[in-house]
Amino acid sequence: MVLKMACVLALAAGSALGQENDRKVEAKLTLTGSYAFDADFKDNAGGVSVARGGGALNVAFPVFERSSLGVGLGTEYSSYDFEEIATMGPSPIVTWDDVLTTDVSVRFAQQYNDTCSWFGGLMVQAAGEEGADFNDSVTWGGTAGATYKVSETFTIGGAIAVRTRLEDDALVIPLLLVDWKISPTWRLSTFTGMNEAGLALGWEVCEPVTLSIGAAYALREFRLDDASTSNMPGGVGRDQGVPVWLGLEWRACEQLRVNVRGGLIAGREFTLDDAGGNEQAQEDIDATGFLEAGVTFLF
Secondary structure (H helix, E strand, O other): OHHHHHHHHHOOOOOOOOOOOOOOOEEEEEEEEEEEEEEEEOOOOOEEEEEEEEEEEEEEEEEOOOEEEEEEEEEEEEEEEEEOOOOOOOOOOOOOOOEEEEEEEEEEEEEOOOOEEEEEEEEEEEEEEOOOOOHHHEEEEEEEEEEEEOOOOEEEEEEEEEEEEOOEEEEEEEEEEEEEOOOOOEEEEEEEOOOEEEEEEEEEEEOOEEEEEEEEEEEEEEEOOOOOOOOOOOOEEEEEEEEEEEEEEEEEEOOEEEEEEEEEEEEEEEEEEOOOOOEEEEEEEOOEEEEEEEEEEEO
């Protein structure tokens, strides 16, 4: 459970690994789409598939002599398709409609010398089903840490991260950051995304193409519709699992990258809490395949 908490908080941490003293304004726009195929509930009748689409814009501005200020905006739309749901009696069931998640972040990084750097950041996220109360859908987080460049091929770092949760206690977790260029063509590194964090091993097959294998812990939690017709008015839905995949990145040119990946989502669990944070229903879900594609523009 501690490892899962650390991965969740790493979503807000970003990375200061391998930071260079580049004085240009840099921007990155990423657009992604994914589909998790039909998967059955393990203990009850029913199943679910999920289609997602989203994007993220991150801009880094040089400030002072060896530091940078970054701002980011991300959004993700998740369309859940629950099928053949059945329950006995009046017990709550795990279902919800489509969910929209949006976050805004600010990050500051300082290169102390040629080997050491430190960073800090804040993030605010709103995640809710259509019709959910916005004010009750907001969480926030912060992080502070440092990295040390051991050699030209190995950088290691650590951080402390904090994140509030919907109807749950805030979490404070230590994080480990690693970037290791094992050889000219192999690289092992930690990574973070909007809703997942993990570890990936990449192999540069040729100059524009890299294959990778990776695993992550992914968690999405969101406020439910507060209308009386909702399955759990004002409650909280949680969707978590462990995606494991093979991926390919094609660097079409200096400003354009195309990514595809596919694999399995294991350890899937959906939970349904009431407005007070008390768990009302939980479903373990069979492992299922997923596909994802994305494009990144660098400016």
